[in-house]
Amino acid sequence: QSALTQPPSASGSPGQSVTISCTGTSSDVGSHNYVSWYQQYPGKAPKVMIYEVNKRPSGVPDRFSGSKSGNTASLTVSGLQAEDEADYYCSSYVGGGIEYVFGTGTKVTVL
Amino acid sequence: QVQLQESGPGLVKPSETLSLTCTVSGYYIGRAYFWGWVRQSPGKGLEWLASIHHSRGIDYNASLRSRLTISIDTSKNQFFLNLTSVTAADTAVYYCVRDDWVPDNWGQGTLVTVSS
Secondary structure (H helix, E strand, O other), X not given: OOOEEOXXXXXXXXXXXXXXXXXXXXXXXXXXXXXXXXXEOOOOOOEEEEXXXXXXXXXXXXXXEEEEEOOEEEEEEOOOOHHHOEEEEEEEEEEOOEEEEEEOOEEEEEO | OOEXXXXXXXXXXXXXXXXXXXXXXXXXXXXXXEEEEEEEOOOOOEEEEEEEEOOOEEEEOOOXXXXXXXXXXXXXXXXXXXXXXXXXXXXXXXXXEEEEOEEEEEOOOEEEEEOO
């Protein structure tokens, strides 16, 4: 099972929006709505920002939103803030003896 | 509020066995969910290793299956990971997680270095 494909980097100025893609296959992203997005600061554990494609845990700002089309999921961060500078990873449930697979990760820089 | 905490040696010699414990508080692991292990090599991405449910079974990452053992002790609210025959390539931060189809709660992680 291969990792999901994400762009290595993305950037935007404060107040702008940035969208990160997460491309899988019909066996993972395309088959399930169990796609999550995680934010990770250096030296810290990942934190769930989006689950089940487009749901936000309590406490996550509504600037973060998720969507999916076919085999590709996306995370959009609107109104970029300095604190959004971090690494972001997607994950998709796979099933059939493979629990889940992660994306390659995207470093978001706030210019 | 569920909390997970990894524990184990920070240094393991090559060819030896890496053993980790995850202690869960705030939720009884015998009630529901799969419980798993994920690792992150320095400067690299995330890799799922194994997951276990107290009654529904175990899944292993196929590429590491021959070296991995995951187990659970509901009486202690703990689950465990063993990785045999370690090499420098197994140096990573190891996280224990709660699986709700994908991880929804993470421990803080523990760095394990493989070195003589």
